[in-house]
Amino acid sequence: MNNFTYSIPTTIHFGKNQITHLNELKESGNRVLLVYGSGSIKRTGIYDEAMNILKENHMDVFELAGVEPNPRIETVRKGAQICKDNQIDMVLAIGGGSTIDCAKVVAAAAVYDKDAWDLVIHPEYIQSALPIYTVLTLSATGSEMDPFAVISDLTKNEKLGTRAHCLFPKMSILDPTYTFTVSKKQTASGVADMMSHTFENYFNNVEGTQMQAGFAESILRCCIQYGPIACNQPDNYDARASLMWCSSFAINGTIKLGCEVKWCIHPMEHELSAFYDITHGQGLAILTPVWMEYILNEQTSARFAQMARNVFNITENDDMKAAQLGIDALKTFFFETMHLPRTLKEVGITNKDQFEIMAKKAYPKCKGSFVPLSQKDIIQIFERSFE
Incomplete structure (x- = not known):
């Protein structure tokens, strides 16, 4: 096992009616930027709940609405300017991962005197940020409990991740009832996202990490058990609660x-989203089984067989056969049980024209992954995912 330093400074308030803890924002001042997406929080009543608590605590609220599913740098710049113009003390995101990611970079850009895109391409420039608070409404990215953010500049076909310890939220509210209205499509995409986070960590060549592997396997089993229930019974509290906690622990570092x-599926999917603006979780679901089959060989089969046996209850003794059965079981779960798209054509990608440039951009970010991939390998994975 390698050396590491572990710190998760985020306070989590998990469960029903935990939004009352928004009164803790007053610890950071009284001027807050509220960041949210398309307005669903108004339709569900979460916006009114939050505003009432903030006003009761004498908070001055400014708003940044309309955060995109793949949050744009233009929106980040707008939020940072609001913060600078109004001496904002903290940022509150109410929404899913995209909203939280946007809020994180807004919080950093608010105390940075140059362009916000600098903080995306140069994470080392992030030295401080306004305090960040979140209320989660979609289980997927784990951004409510990690130091990462992913921002897009579609004018450059760029979708990039950044990170800094100061981007950990100070406090996050996780109320599973706030995910009851999430659609089947977004629920399934969220499950694929958290499973992909888990796979990216699970497939490694480091000895002596069976505890971490067992934890990852339990997250995967939980997703497989509760994902279909949440899709078919959207107000099932236990299913929504289990998925919400899985999404946090899939990527909080544990x-x-x-x-x-190094992760390799996410860099490839980020190129798909940067060029075609597709749903992140759907892209991950399409790429993951293709990547697994592409790298499966005698050297990698033992890890895949372990996944097959411990996650999908495969009883085959031969590692290569068990590994393939495990990948087949994952395909069945993604494409038949969760009804996620199987090919890039199904998400509206009609040609392969950009695959070469996408592979060129993804390749440097994949170096050091479980199995080294060349640019040609990445092109092959895109092509095999096409139809």
């Missing part, structure tokens, strides 16, 4: 400690 490797 399962990668001591065995961290």
Whole structure:
């Protein structure tokens, strides 16, 4: 196992009616920027709940609405300017991962005197940020409990991740009832996202990390058990609660400690989103089984067989056969049980014209992954995902 430093400074308030803890924002001042997306929080009543608590605590609220599903740098710039013009003390995101990611970079850009895109391409420039608070409404990215953010500049076909310790939210409210209205499509996409986070950490070559592997396997089993229930019974509290906690722990660092490797599926999917603006979780669901089959060989089969046996209850003794059965079981779960798209054509990508440039951009971010991939390998994975 490798050396590591572990710190999760985010306070979590989990469960029903935990939004009352928004009164804790007054610890950071009294001027707050509220960040949210398309307005669903108004239709569900969460906006009114939050505003009432903030006003009761004498908070001055400014708003940044309309955050996109793949949050744009233009929106970040707008939010940062609101903060600078109004001496904002803190940022509150109410929404899913995209909203929270946007709020994180707004919080950093608010105390940075140059362009916000600098903070995306140069994470080392992020030295401080306004305090960040979140109310989660979609289980997927784990951004409510991690130091990462992903922002897009579609004018450059760029979708990039950034990170800094100061981007950990100070406090996050996780009320599973706030995910009851999430659609089947977004629920399924969220499950694919959290499973992909888990796979990216699970597939590594580091010895002595069975505890981390077992934790990852439990997250995967939980997703497989409760994902279909949440899709078919959207107000099932236990299913929504289990998925919400899985989404946080899939990426908060716990399962990668001591065995961290570079991710490769996410960099490939980020190129799909940057060029075609597709739903992130759908892209991950399409790419993941293709990547698994592409790298499956005698050297990698033991890890895939372990997944097959411990996650999908495969009883085959031969590692290669068990590994393939496990990948087949994952395909069945994604494409038949969760009704996620199987090919890039199904999400509206009609040609392969951009695959070469996408592979060129993804390749440097994949170096150091479980199995090294060349640019040609990445092109092959895109092509095999096409139809």
